[in-house]
Amino acid sequence: MGSARTSTDGTADERRQLINVAYRLLGSVTEAEDAVQDAYARWYRLPRSRQEEILSPGAWLTTVTGRICLDLLGSARARRERYVGAWLPEPLPDRTEWGHAGGGSTGPADPADQIVLDESVAMAFLVVLESMTPAERVAFVLHDVFRYPFAEIADVLGRTPVACKQLAASARRRVGVDRAPVTATGRADVVRHIKEAWETKDIAALVGLLDPAAVMTADGGGMVGTVLRPVEGGVRIAQYMVAIAVKAPGLELLERSVNGVPGLVAQRAGVVMTVASFDVSEGRVTRVWAVRNPEKLRPWARESQPDGFVGIRPPRGPAGGR
Template sequence: MDGRDEKSARTALFEEHRPHLRAVAYRMLGSISEADDALQEAWLRYDRTDTAEVANLGGWLTTVVSRVCLNLLRDRAARREEPLQPTGPGGESGPERLPDPLLRREGVVDPEQEVMLADSVGLALMVVMESLSPAERVAFVLHDMFAVPFEEIAPLIEKTSAATRQLASRARRKVQERPAPDRDLSRQRLAVDAFFAASRTGDLEALVAVLDPDVVLRSDGGAALARHTLVLTGAATVAGQAAMWGKLSPFARPALVNGTAGAVVIADNGRAMSIMAFTVVDGAITEIDVIADPERLAAFDLSAFRDRPADDRPARP
């Protein structure tokens, strides 16, 4: 095999593992661009390493990507600032950033997303994972989501196997504190449709009825609160934003956000206004995550949602 053929064969082997590696990186980082950067770094390390004697190339590549992600998480933690304290009733501090959502139209199959979301990694779960320490997150993602043995994870995070097991257990408890969302997509969509319908008509009573009493709303705040997350809690407080929801609802297009019912809000002039992810438990909305920062919205390809007909909206009077 000449040099070009060998290069082509090595590239093909890496590409076979790319969907899995991207899923690992996305779940660890919660950032699409950083996940792609991690894969590029992993490719560079693979390209300059002789892997002829590597018995399990997939496992080796997973370790390389995980190490790159761990370094990125540690860098992120080191430069993290105190989040802005929002004002107003029901406000509380939130994570510095909301994770990047994965978007697609309902009824459209995306094989790569299916790999990335094989365990129903909703955006709300990704938010919880933002609260984990770098070592906790790596241990939890690799063991609980990809079944990597603790003995293989321990050297990566420079812990013993027992300590690694404890880190994953602690992360698991944090994740399991939140109630399990409804799996039925039609049940999710009913709640989201009801939310937009009540918002559009200004029916506060109907809006409160579709919200869990302890609903949590998180928003990146748009340009006004860039890099910080605003958090509002309680059905009355969230419903109190009905005027804003009412303005958005006529422009909301149905979308799957990390595999769950959500919406992409696009004005008539084609300007993206927000991406909204909903968590529905027992038919009630328990969490709403809103991406409204124009710079973040500009990074998403929303062309699939701009051509939706005007009457194909979640909100129905």
């Protein structure tokens, strides 16, 4: 193979793409950053002569990052078994809404800032990815989201291109496409009505906004109080939300994008306590995902609300109790 680039020429530009790939594969900004760092470390450990033999450092880094993520996904089951309560992907803020605290741009870039917020990072989509086998997830994300050819995916998975195509097809069936899409405006309206009903402790309004079969899942990671098991049924979720509103007043509830989709952020004294995502179908909320684990809220905890924004004081997000 001929020489195309040197060890310092061209590889840095790949980092943003690799972070985007790794986050969708792992659902964790921290793990994605670690995987990409590991891939770069392996690149720079290669002898210069070996680097010069590699025609596309970007393709090499993608392959290595994919393999690292595959290994991490393979060990995730054991790690999730030790996790306290439900595990949810790390939520991401929209930087156009949620600016850097202090307004400065010095220091290293936050990996979360490099992730493109599109439908492939919506919480509903990431949760579906969690239901896939590691090989299905890698094949599906690399092909359907990033349009890598199956010949390259085969190098990541150590399987034939035909087998990778079958894995992606199996994963695609898990995603499903039978629901009518919800417009951003329609979703935002539903989330706004949820917020208003929660603020006023209007249980009847909440029940009307929640699908009868809705499910709420909260992730505290054993670090903060929250429900350890999903709350099932619109009525039970509404009752739980109102009970929390009574017991824990005083938080500000902000309408903010969460992974590119309208959501709610609860904070106290400028500290984010809960980030909630919603899945909406036919004008009703079908799923609620509430992330309270402080380690997963670091992209939010370092930020401050935009100047001039006046927060309101609704109840606390899903927290405490069983």
